[in-house]
Amino acid sequence: MTRDYSNFLPRGAYAAGSHAKLDPLQALGWHPFFAQQISVDDLSSTPPVRIVEVHRSGLHALGDDIDTVLPPRADVTVGDWLMLDPSHPRSSRVLERTSLIKRRAPGTDRQEQLIAANIDTAFIVTSCNQDFKVARLERYAALAFEARITPVIVVTKTDLVPDPQSYIDAARAVSDMIDVVALDARGDAPRTELTPWCKPGKTVAFLGSSGVGKSTLANALLESQSIETRTIREDDAKGRHTTTRRELHAMPNGCLILDTPGMRELQLTDAADGINDLFADIQDLAARCRFNDCQHETEPGCAVLEAVDEGILDAHRLGRWRKLMAEDAFNSASLAERRSRDKAFGKMVRGVKKIKDVRR
Numbered sequence: 001m002t003r004d005y006s007n008f009l010p011r012g013a014y015a016a017g018s019h020a021k022l023d024p025l026q027a028l029g030w031h032p033f034f035a036q037q038i039s040v041d042d043l044s045s046t047p048p049v050r051i052v053e054v055h056r057s058g059l060h061a062l063g064d065d066i067d068t069v070l071p072p073r074a075d076v077t078v079g080d081w082l083m084l085d086p087s088h089p090r091s092s093r094v095l096e097r098t099s100l101i102k103r104r105a106p107g108t109d110r111q112e113q114l115i116a117a118n119i120d121t122a123f124i125v126t127s128c129n130q131d132f133k134v135a136r137l138e139r140y141a142a143l144a145f146e147a148r149i150t151p152v153i154v155v156t157k158t159d160l161v162p163d164p165q166s167y168i169d170a171a172r173a174v175s176d177m178i179d180v181v182a183l184d185a186r187g188d189a190p191r192t193e194l195t196p197w198c199k200p201g202k203t204v205a206f207l208g209s210s211g212v213g214k215s216t217l218a219n220a221l222l223e224s225q226s227i228e229t230r231t232i233r234e235d236d237a238k239g240r241h242t243t244t245r246r247e248l249h250a251m252p253n254g255c256l257i258l259d260t261p262g263m264r265e266l267q268l269t270d271a272a273d274g275i276n277d278l279f280a281d282i283q284d285l286a287a288r289c290r291f292n293d294c295q296h297e298t299e300p301g302c303a304v305l306e307a308v309d310e311g312i313l314d315a316h317r318l319g320r321w322r323k324l325m326a327e328d329a330f331n332s333a334s335l336a337e338r339r340s341r342d343k344a345f346g347k348m349v350r351g352v353k354k355i356k357d358v359r360r
């Protein structure tokens with residue numbers, strides 16, 4: 001399969017010519033939040049680079065006239081900004097992030113994984129069919145809030161149903177802090193409807209289940225088909241096949257689209273704040289319960305249950321809130337346990353090493 005590099009950063013971005021005013025770093029999404037973290041001396045000795053893709057063998061980093069691969073690190077992910085230390089690339093400083101998506105890895109040890117950093121807007125995509133589930137939208141929205149990303153709900157395939165309005169209304173009811181856009185993802189609509197969030201130097205990403213139209217939307221914004229042709233097969237050193245893909249793409253206007261694997265099967269981890277933001281109405285009610293530790297189950301003077309009785313709060317919404325909170329509590333507790341276990345193990349290893357050193 002031939003790959004289209006024409007809109008991959010950085011040179012393709014200039015070739016498009018429509019954002020000639022952006023300097024090379026700005027074209028990668030550099031902005032004052034990052035500049036404030038460094039001194040002029042830092043800038044000359046350790047130039048900033050952005051991680052544009054992550055694969056098993058390393059981190060692909062781009063900067064002003066820099067195109068290099070750094071050793072993989074668990075504390076760095078796609079979208080990150082690093083101050084590249086030419087003599088010790090492995091210990092290049094990671095700049096503080098504007099946002100961070102992380103998840104719990106599938107499998108038994110369920111370690112925390114960094115998914116993507118420094119995203120400004122997350123388009124939460126769903127379609128007007130059986131994919132549409134309010135609970136799923138809430139989960140993604142809570143995740144975006146937790147990661148400090150602006151969520152926008154995009155309802156696709158409006159052309160396939162006689163009355164998309166019911167879907168739009170349900171999406172709007174998720175939160176009055178979240179904009180909702182409804183469209184046919186094929187054609188020109190994405191370019192006009194999503195422009196408010198797709199400004200030069202901003203980074204956007206798409207979340208949502210398979211088949212809802214994420215690639216279709218991204219390609220419409222990129223004005224190309226590069227997302228479909230993104231995967232290539234490469235032989236790694238052991239002769240096995242690994243898939244690598246470009247993850248950060250530039251729109252003709254200089255906005256960046258982050259298209260990364262691992263956005264699916266998202267579990268909420270340490271997301272209590274994000275959930276609380278999304279369900280602020282329930283939080284407000286809970287603050288009025290008679291007991292501080294009210295579980296909103298059978299307690300007298302429970303303002304949450306009263307609101308349900310009075311039809312102010314939807315019982316299903318309350319149920320979904322409970323479920324998300326329980327999921328988050330479960331995941332966060334096991335993460336905390338893991339951390340303390342790791343700490344204890346580290347202590348033991350150091351202890352054993354000391355004994356060995358003494359015996360030597």
Ligand SMILES: Nc1nc2c(ncn2[C@@H]2O[C@H](COP(=O)(O)OP(=O)(O)OP(=O)(O)O)[C@@H](O)[C@H]2O)c(=O)[nH]1
Nearest residue numbers: 156157183184185186209210211212213214215216
């Ligand atoms: N009629 C109609 N079809 C759409 C719309 N959006 C996407 N499609 C079609 O739905 C199919 C799936 O779209 P994709 O863009 O590949 O979906 P995706 O979310 O990227 O899926 P994954 O890559 O599996 O995550 C394609 O055949 C699209 O042409 C829409 O708004 N209307």
Ligand SMILES: [Zn+2]
Nearest residue numbers: 289294296302
């Ligand atoms: Zn209560």
